[in-house]
Amino acid sequence: MKLTDTFVKRKQGNGEAQKHSDGGGLYLYITPQGNKSWRLGYRFMGKQKLLVIGPYPAVSLKEARERREEAKKLLVDNIDPSTAKREAKAVAVNAAKNSxxxxxxxxxxxxxxxxxxxxxxxxxxxxxxxxxxxxxxxxxxxxxxxxxxxxxxxxxxxxxxxxxxxx
Structure with a gap:
């Protein structure tokens, strides 16, 4: 079952970690304290991996789905999305240091x-x-x-x- 924006807004922490699947490996993770984040579970080179897409509401449901599709495209090209995200972050940090x-x-x-x-x-x-x-x-x-x-x-x-x- 695909998630809806209303469902995501109303869900709260209940003292336990919760996972609510949206399909394609994307899910909403809710911590026991109630913090929400988008995560993507995928397999790369035979290993199970996890990519944290971002916190909700900073990353909307629509944007999380778009980022899932971008990650899937990287996987098709045999590129690990977690490594690509880490490298992009390093490039941004380096660029900021060289301004x-x-x-x-x-x-x-x-x-x-x-x-x-x-x-x-x-x-x-x-x-x-x-x-x-x-x-x-x-x-x-x-x-x-x-x-x-x-x-x-x-x-x-x-x-x-x-x-x-x-x-």
Whole structure:
């Protein structure tokens, strides 16, 4: 029997772990405390595996079904969905670590050791003022430092018409 959104909303924890199947290996898991999450049971290379799709209500029934289908497509291509999810998460974490903003703050911490607190705050304010928010998430590995400077910082300074920049 396929689950309905009303059924999922009304189900609560009763002191025991509960599993309510939706078909195709997808089921709603309810902890004894009442926390709900979508899970997918599948077999890969002859072993039983489990993929946690996400918590309910952050992941709706419709979205859970879509993610089940995506996982099934990966299985057809002989790719383990759990490994694919783990790798995607690692790529996202690595991308966040290499953003222009993160590297700029690392630079500030590294070189501000011998600066006074006032000077460090002055430089930090300038970085916040001249490095626009959209550029903060640009991947620094994709662009060399000179390009980041020319694309994001220099135009802000030129807008202010107070630039004496060495090339």
């Amino acid at each position: 222009f903003q993160v590297i700029a703050l690392e630079w500030l911490e590294k070189y501000s050791v011998n600066w006074t607190a006032a000077y460090k705050n002055h430089i930090l304010r300038r970085m916040e003022k001249y490095v626009s928010r959209p550029s903060a998430n640009v991947q620094s590995k994709a662009l060399p430092p000179r390009s980041c400077w020319r694309l994001y910082v220099e135009p802000k300074i030129k807008e202010r018409a107070s630039w004496r920049i060495r090339p």
